[in-house]
Amino acid sequence: MEGSLYIPESWVLHVVPEQISARMSLYLAQHMLFDSQGALKGNVCYRRSWPVVGVTVGKMRKLTQKGVVMTVQPQKILREAEAGMLDKGDVVIQLRPGPNGSGIKLDIESKVMSLFGDQIKSSVLEEIDHYQLTDMQVSVRDLGALDYAIRARVQTAIERAIREEK
Amino acid sequence: MSDNKFVENAVGRMVPLRIDGKVYTPYAGAFASPPQENKRRVGPRPGTILHPGEKCLVPTIRDAIERIELKDGMTISFHHHFREGDKVLNLVMEEIAAMGLRNLTLAPSSLYSVHEPLIDHIKNGVVSCIEGGSARGKVGRALSLGLMERPITLRSHGGRVRAIERGDLHIDAAFIGAPCADAIGNCNGVKGPSACGPLAYSLADAIYSEKAVAITDYMEETPVIPISISQEYVGTVVKIDDIGDPSLIASNTLQITKDPVNLNIARNAVRVIENSEAFHDGIRFQTGAGGISLAVTKFLGERMKQRGIRASFGMGGTTEHMVKLLEEGVLDKILTIQAFDQYAIESLMKDYNHIEVSAGFYANPHNRGTAVNLLDVVVLGATEVDLNFNVNVNTHSDGMLQYPTGGHSDTAAGAKLTIITAPLVRGRIPVVVDDVVVVSTPGETIDVLVTDQGIAVNPRRKELIDSLTDAGVPLKSIEELRDIAYSITGVPRKPEFTDKIVALVEYRDGTLIDVLREVKPFV
Amino acid sequence: MDRLRRSRIYLPGNRPRMIQKGPGLGADAVILDLEDSVSPEQKDAARFLVTRAIETVNFGQSEVMVRINPISNGGLVDLSVVLEAGPDSVVVPKCESKEDVLVVEDAINKVNPKKPVAILPMIETARGILSAFEIASASSMIDAITFGGEDFTQDIGATRTKAGKEIFWGRSLVVIAAKAAGVQALDTVFSDTKDEEGLRRDTIEIKEMGFDGRAAIHPAQIEVIHECFTPTEQEMQHAANVLFAAELARHEGSGVAVVRGKMVDKPIIERAEKMIRFAERLQVTVPAPTI
Numbered sequence: 001m002e003g004s005l006y007i008p009e010s011w012v013l014h015v016v017p018e019q020i021s022a023r024m025s026l027y028l029a030q031h032m033l034f035d036s037q038g039a040l041k042g043n044v045c046y047r048r049s050w051p052v053v054g055v056t057v058g059k060m061r062k063l064t065q066k067g068v069v070m071t072v073q074p075q076k077i078l079r080e081a082e083a084g085m086l087d088k089g090d091v092v093i094q095l096r097p098g099p100n101g102s103g104i105k106l107d108i109e110s111k112v113m114s115l116f117g118d119q120i121k122s123s124v125l126e127e128i129d130h131y132q133l134t135d136m137q138v139s140v141r142d143l144g145a146l147d148y149a150i151r152a153r154v155q156t157a158i159e160r161a162i163r164e165e166k
Numbered sequence: 167m168s169d170n171k172f173v174e175n176a177v178g179r180m181v182p183l184r185i186d187g188k189v190y191t192p193y194a195g196a197f198a199s200p201p202q203e204n205k206r207r208v209g210p211r212p213g214t215i216l217h218p219g220e221k222c223l224v225p226t227i228r229d230a231i232e233r234i235e236l237k238d239g240m241t242i243s244f245h246h247h248f249r250e251g252d253k254v255l256n257l258v259m260e261e262i263a264a265m266g267l268r269n270l271t272l273a274p275s276s277l278y279s280v281h282e283p284l285i286d287h288i289k290n291g292v293v294s295c296i297e298g299g300s301a302r303g304k305v306g307r308a309l310s311l312g313l314m315e316r317p318i319t320l321r322s323h324g325g326r327v328r329a330i331e332r333g334d335l336h337i338d339a340a341f342i343g344a345p346c347a348d349a350i351g352n353c354n355g356v357k358g359p360s361a362c363g364p365l366a367y368s369l370a371d372a373i374y375s376e377k378a379v380a381i382t383d384y385m386e387e388t389p390v391i392p393i394s395i396s397q398e399y400v401g402t403v404v405k406i407d408d409i410g411d412p413s414l415i416a417s418n419t420l421q422i423t424k425d426p427v428n429l430n431i432a433r434n435a436v437r438v439i440e441n442s443e444a445f446h447d448g449i450r451f452q453t454g455a456g457g458i459s460l461a462v463t464k465f466l467g468e469r470m471k472q473r474g475i476r477a478s479f480g481m482g483g484t485t486e487h488m489v490k491l492l493e494e495g496v497l498d499k500i501l502t503i504q505a506f507d508q509y510a511i512e513s514l515m516k517d518y519n520h521i522e523v524s525a526g527f528y529a530n531p532h533n534r535g536t537a538v539n540l541l542d543v544v545v546l547g548a549t550e551v552d553l554n555f556n557v558n559v560n561t562h563s564d565g566m567l568q569y570p571t572g573g574h575s576d577t578a579a580g581a582k583l584t585i586i587t588a589p590l591v592r593g594r595i596p597v598v599v600d601d602v603v604v605v606s607t608p609g610e611t612i613d614v615l616v617t618d619q620g621i622a623v624n625p626r627r628k629e630l631i632d633s634l635t636d637a638g639v640p641l642k643s644i645e646e647l648r649d650i651a652y653s654i655t656g657v658p659r660k661p662e663f664t665d666k667i668v669a670l671v672e673y674r675d676g677t678l679i680d681v682l683r684e685v686k687p688f689v
Numbered sequence: 690m691d692r693l694r695r696s697r698i699y700l701p702g703n704r705p706r707m708i709q710k711g712p713g714l715g716a717d718a719v720i721l722d723l724e725d726s727v728s729p730e731q732k733d734a735a736r737f738l739v740t741r742a743i744e745t746v747n748f749g750q751s752e753v754m755v756r757i758n759p760i761s762n763g764g765l766v767d768l769s770v771v772l773e774a775g776p777d778s779v780v781v782p783k784c785e786s787k788e789d790v791l792v793v794e795d796a797i798n799k800v801n802p803k804k805p806v807a808i809l810p811m812i813e814t815a816r817g818i819l820s821a822f823e824i825a826s827a828s829s830m831i832d833a834i835t836f837g838g839e840d841f842t843q844d845i846g847a848t849r850t851k852a853g854k855e856i857f858w859g860r861s862l863v864v865i866a867a868k869a870a871g872v873q874a875l876d877t878v879f880s881d882t883k884d885e886e887g888l889r890r891d892t893i894e895i896k897e898m899g900f901d902g903r904a905a906i907h908p909a910q911i912e913v914i915h916e917c918f919t920p921t922e923q924e925m926q927h928a929a930n931v932l933f934a935a936e937l938a939r940h941e942g943s944g945v946a947v948v949r950g951k952m953v954d955k956p957i958i959e960r961a962e963k964m965i966r967f968a969e970r971l972q973v974t975v976p977a978p979t980i
Contacts, residue, residue, distance in 0.1 A: 083734050089593055089706035112594050114564045114688035115658035144593035145657055148745040149705040152738040159733060427713035427980035618713045655748075 014134055076100075077161035084145075084153040091145040093124075093157040096137040103166045112143035123147055127154040131162070177377045177556055177605045181678040186316060186671065193679035196579050196611050200675070201332070201532040208333030210376045216350070218398040223349045223403045224599035227261045227381065230404045232378040236262070240338035241297065243375065245367035247274035247343070247355060247504060249412030254343035254381050256283050257406070263292045271295040273337055275367040275525070276570045279303030279527065280414075282527035288313055297335050299326060300560065300570030310567045310670050312684040318567075319604075319669045320560060320682075323503070324536065324576040325612040325674035327370040331530070334676060340371035340378040342395060343409045347382035351400030352393045354554025355522075356515040358384030360410040362504025363484070363514050370397040383409045394522060416508045420485050422464060423457030426590060427618045432461035434639075435587050435616045436469055436544055441637035443632060444542040445475065448681045451543040451588045452481040452577055453488075455506045458587045460487050462545050467491045481528070481537060483573075484520075489513040492520060501537060503528045503573070529576035538580025540574070546574055548604040548615075553644050555609030555624045557586060558602035560670050560671065563595045564662035565603050565671055565685040575674055578611040583630075590617040596651035597646060603661065604671055605680045655663060662686040692752055692777075693717045693970065694875055695902040695918040695952045696835060696911045699756070701726035702735035708742050712753070714908045717915075718752035723767050724759070724782055732763060736770045743774035754809065756780040760792050768796040778807035778832065783840070785816040787827035794828045806830065809875075813837030816850075820857050821866035831872050833901070836863040838877030848882075851887055878901035885913060892917035920968050925975040926976050928961035930970075933978035935961075948980060 077097050084092045096107060108120055124140055141149065172180040175192035185188060188607065191199065214224055214234070219430065236242070242262075243254045260272065260283070268291050276299040277284070283309050287293045287330075296318040309318055321329060329335035337576055344353035345360045355365045360383055372378045372395045379402040380395070389397070423429060433456075439445055451466070453459040462486055463480075470477065471494075480488050480498040486509035491497040500520040505511045513520050518648050528537045539543075549569065550558040559574050561567050578584045586599045613630060615622045620642035623631045634641060663683035673679040697718035700707050703726075711719040721742060727735040729932045743753055757767035757775045772779075781793050790810055795804050795939060801964035812821055818841065824860045825834045837855045838891065839849060860876060867874035876895045879888045892914055902918065905911050920928070930948050935958045938946040954959075968975050 035406060087704065087706060089709055090704070095425060112564070112658075114661045114685075116656060117688055119656050144346070146594055146709065146745075147706055148741040149738060150245065152741045153734070154738045156734040159737075341893075425710075426715075426911075427710060428717070430713060 001065045063138050075131065075133055075162065077133060078163075079157065079161055082159035083156035083160060084142065088143050089145055089149070091140060091142040091150050091153050093132065093153045094137075094139040094141075095152075095159075095161045098135045098137050098138075100135055103136050104128060105137045106140070107138070108140040108142065111138070111144045112142070118148060119147065123150050124154050127151050128158065131158050133158065133162075175677070175679065177501070177554070177608050177679060179350070179605055179680045181681055182667070184279045185667070186560055187660055190670075191676070192679045193608070193673050193677040196608055196673075198675075199304070199677050202391045203626050205332060207331045208336070208374070210374055213377055219252075221349065222351060223405070225404070225626045227404055227406065228256055228265065230379045230381075231234040231258075231261060231265065233402050234339050234379060236267060236339055236377075238267055239271075241271040241273050241336060243273040243337045243371045244275070245343065245365065245371070245575070246278065247362040247365060247367060248272060248360065248410040250280045251360075252278065252280055252343065252413035253410075253411065254341060254409050255281055258341050258381070259284065259287055259292065263287055263290065263373050264310070264371070265490040268292060269294045269299055269657045272580070273297040273335055275323070275371075276303045276572075277300045277301040277303075281305055285313065294689045296322075296515065297329075298570075300572070301567055302569055306567035306569075310561075310565065310682070310685045311665055311687075312664070312668060314668070317670050319670045319672050320571055321672050322529065322571040322575045322674050323367070323525045323573045324531055325571075325672055325676070327524075327526040328532045328674065328676060329672075330370045330374045331526070332676070334531070335545045337371055337375035338377065340368065340375035340406070342372060342378060342380050342383045342400070344380045344395070344445065345409070345455045346386060346390050347380045347403055347405075348386055348390045349399075349403060350388050351378075351380050351395075351397040351403050352389045353380050353382070353395040353400065354390055354392050355394060356511060357386070357390070358382070358390065360408070360412055360415060361385070361511050362410070362415050363511045364502050364524075365521060366503040367525045368395060369524035372396075375399075377401055381405060381406060381409055382577050392522075408610070412555050416505065420455060420460060420487075420507055422460045425457070429461055430616050431616055432458050432465055432587065434621060435462050435585050436465045438585060438616060438621060438634060439466060439543055439583065440469055441634055441639060442543075442583055443633070445473075446542075447475050448478040449475065450479050450481070450540050451477060451545075452483070452538075452541055452573075452581070453545045454547060455485055456547055458547070459483075459545055460467065460485060462587065463487045463491070467494070467496050470496050471571050477519055479540075482524075482539065484514070486510060489517075489520070492517065501528070529573055529580070529674070531576070531579070536576075536580065538577045541577060541581035543585065544577040544581040546578065547588055548586045548597065549589050551582050551586060551588070551598050551612075551615055551644070552602045552609070553598075553600065553648065555612040555644065556602055556605045556658055557603050557607040557609070557612055559606045560669075561603045561682065563599075563603065563658065563661070563680070565663060567682060571671075575607040575611070578597035578607045579674065583614070584612050585614045585616060586612060587616045589649050590619040590647060591654050594655045596648070596655045598648045598651045599658070600648065601660070604669075604682050606671060608679065609675075615644065617647060620647055622647050662688070690903075691832065691873055693902075693956045694752070694873060696905050696914045697752075697754065697875070697902065698908065698911060699726060699779075700903045702739045702755075703727045703731045705742075709748065710740070710908075712746065712748050713912060714751075716751055716905065716908075716911050718754050718778075719748055720756050720778075720780060722756045723771075724756050732758065732767075733882065736767055740774045742769050743771070754778045754780050756782060756811075760789055763790070765796060767973045768772040768793065768800075771802045771804055772797060772806065775802055775804045776806060777804070777808050780809045780811060780835070782811045782837070782953055783813055783817065784824050785808035785814055786820050790824055790827035792825055794830055797830065807832035809833050809835055811835045811837050812859075812863055813840035815841070818862055819839075821862050825866045825872055827871035829868070830939065830960050832864060832936070833873035834867050834906075835874050835875040836860055836877050836901065839880070841877075851884075851891070853891065860895065860898060860900075861936045868899065873901040874899060876900045876907040878904045879910065881907055882907040884912065888913050889917060919962050919971055919973060922976065924964065925968055926975070926979065927978055928964045928972075929978045930980050931961035932965060933980060 346357035481501045484502040624645040666684040669682035671680040698716045721739040758762045842849045864874040934946040
């Protein structure tokens with residue numbers, strides 16, 4: 001059914017207690033609802049720009065009543081991964097899983113460090129936050145990439161680090 | 167070091183009134199500080215007189231240094247016509263250091279990365295002060311990171327000559343790298359294996375220094391012809407094997423940019439020129455030697471040909487592209503202060519209508535007639551431009567001293583139409599910003615900014631705004647350009663500095679237009 | 690009214706620096722490419738970069754196109770990610786049947802983006818050429834079909850030459866199929882970047898064949914392509930005269946417009962109107978009639 005979201009009982013939804021963003025839900029949905037070929041799993045009809053936007057604690061309770069199990073659980077990446085190239089205007093992002101409880105260790109090198117160092121840091125952390133990831137080392141080698149390119153590279157590296165084995 | 171009192175000058179920058187006991191006048195406007203009537207030019211003592219039969223040719227640099235009786239604490243100067251191919255400064259400094267001399271003031275017309283050994287000389291106390299000119303590359307960076315106790319004074323070409331003539335910059339010994347010299351001291355720069363074109367930056371040094379030494383690797387019978395620097399001023403001549411690396415002195419043709427974005431900027435700059443009062447028969451212009459500037463020279467030449475307009479002269483920073491215009495009859499004459507390629511050097515030597523002019527003729531604001539005042543148009547670059555059209559050409563956006571003023575503030579003041587060409591962003595660095603790191607050239611002398619995302623005209627130039635608008639040239643405000651820049655890059659943090667002043671930016675009239683401080687490394 | 694598509698230029702989808710140059714090139718369209726210019730291991734990286742670029746970068750007046758991978762080889766994954774960002778159109782390579790188009794139409798409908806997305810099928814194989822009309826009329830979302838000359842030549846085992854005899858029939862069929870289906874026809878690249886005269890000749894030839902634009906392989910080609918597609922003084926003068934004659938005829942109630950002794954009928958008058966409107970869009974001054 002167009003516009004509805006049926007979540008099988010056996011699934012575990014990873015959410016955060018506050019309202020989550022459309023993008024966050026998009027990423028959740030990407031992993032819960034699509035296989036590696038990009039086809040929908042099971043009998044779910046899903047509109048990308050729609051689902052689980054604004055799942056509040058209250059809504060979570062209702063879904064729990066319907067038999068869905070909810071936990072709050074930041075994930076760890078499955079493997080080392082890298083994205084981007086050492087090219088002018090690009091950035092190389094390297095991710096490595098760290099020991100449990102080590103949190104996110106960020107190491108940034110940038111051509112424009114004094115001007116945009118803060119912004120690079122917050123953009124990288126924000127993208128990681130969308131996926132609710134932790135316990136990892138993140139290395140950023142930036143050659144003056146614009147903000148959207150940095151975010152795209154982080155997203156790519158994360159996807160490579162968490163994608164299911166075929 | 168600075169004796170604490172700071173005042174706000176005419177471009178809104180806080181500048182000290184005294185540094186190390188020396189008094190400074192704050193910048194008051196581009197034409198607000200003419201020379202005081204009672205101040206004279208300060209000439210040198212007679213120096214080494216040569217009687218008949220006496221010789222002034224010595225075999226080594228050390229002999230020359232001994233002959234001129236160089237002592238601790240003196241001021242020595244060099245020109246930068248050899249650019250990254252220079253060997254003279256390093257060789258002389260090496261000798262001076264080996265001889266145990268200390269505390270010298272270095273007064274080069276500019277410094278390049280090849281002069282990196284200076285950093286050690288500074289650390290070892292051989293050099294304790296630098297009077298610019300300017301400093302680029304590694305040396306500039308080292309200065310920005312606090313290498314020296316005393317700040318470097320940055321000057322434009324014209325400002326440096328003014329300072330020398332007025333005695334503000336007193337030179338004890340000028341070392342002149344001369345591609346061609348004779349045994350009695352006449353020099354030129356157009357002949358020999360290390361030919362560089364003119365010796366424009368050395369003339370004032372030669373005339374006003376207490377002692378002048380010509381260092382050459384190629385000699386001809388006396389007198390050499392042409393004579394750029396006369397035997398009247400040079401008291402010592404040294405011949406060595408190599409004064410420079412020819413491949414780095416004069417490149418084979420500098421390439422016009424192929425980047426379509428830069429080509430567009432160049433085209434738009436020509437569009438602005440075409441639709442201004444400057445575009446008339448007999449136009450007099452100057453463009454630089456960067457990729458965009460070369461394209462401007464080419465496109466301007468094409469437009470002039472199409473419209474049947476000829477230029478009465480071109481000035482520069484001369485390259486093959488400008489010389490071709492002379493050869494095609496689009497330009498009547500070329501005035502050269504610096505030659506960038508082999509073609510330009512040869513043209514200077516052969517063409518009657520291509521002449522060498524000294525830095526003082528070119529740009530000294532306090533003489534009886536300066537060439538920049540004749541310009542109708544000049545096209546320049548910038549690292550940053552602020553909302554008042556003030557331009558920074560000396561530092562990177564991160565605060566590091568990297569580039570020279572050169573003739574920037576001179577030509578901007580003299581030309582009727584001053585155009586800055588630059589991409590709106592360079593990678594992630596915005597060119598139009600709220601505040602520039604330093605003001606090198608004041609906004610009152612800048613008329614138009616041409617970027618790939620739009621053209622902004624200084625609001626002071628209402629007639630220009632009108633004529634461009636009438637001609638259908640779309641204009642944006644400088645604030646709009648800043649907004650577009652920031653929307654692409656994000657709003658940059660301002661670089662952080664300590665209190666220590668590492669450079670004094672002296673305007674061409676000798677007033678203090680800005681100061682640069684030591685960069686705090688970003689943590 | 691149809692978008693201007695005189696020139697379009699490929700920007701490799703995995704190179705931020707190339708994408709950043711897009712806005713300054715002045716092309717009628719930029720194509721953020723996920724296909725040939727992206728290596729297989731980097732398809733995912735390109736997808737994310739292109740999606741964000743579409744959302745963030747201001748390409749000014751240029752149409753923002755995305756060339757996805759062939760449907761049989763990752764195109765659907767591309768669509769599932771990229772459509773959200775709101776490109777103006779999707780270029781679909783190696784189309785050979787109407788099904789190839791319908792799959793894309795279906796994916797677009799599922800996503801239902803706020804801004805309408807056009808489909809631009811690329812016809813680059815022998816089968817594709819033979820199904821050109823079927824492809825061109827397969828969906829109302831199609832704005833134009835494009836001819837991929839390099840791949841086509843390889844597919845039929847021919848040799849690519851400057852004279853272009855080997856692609857003439859393919860080109861012609863694309864034009865005919867496009868116009869029969871009421872969409873634009875767009876041509877392939879001219880690969881010799883150093884031959885400006887050759888580019889000019891080839892572009893004028895395809896304009897005369899009825900193409901509405903072509904692809905540029907290098908930014909320097911864009912200006913030349915635009916010049917070729919701009920009506921000449923002569924063409925515009927003639928068009929202005931035709932319209933004037935038509936006005937006169939209408940006024941005099943004669944119903945027959947005459948230009949220089951020759952009768953001009955409805956198709957000619959319509960073509961003249963189209964040209965004048967085109968010229969006005971390009972902001973080229975239309976001359977006054979001289980009759």
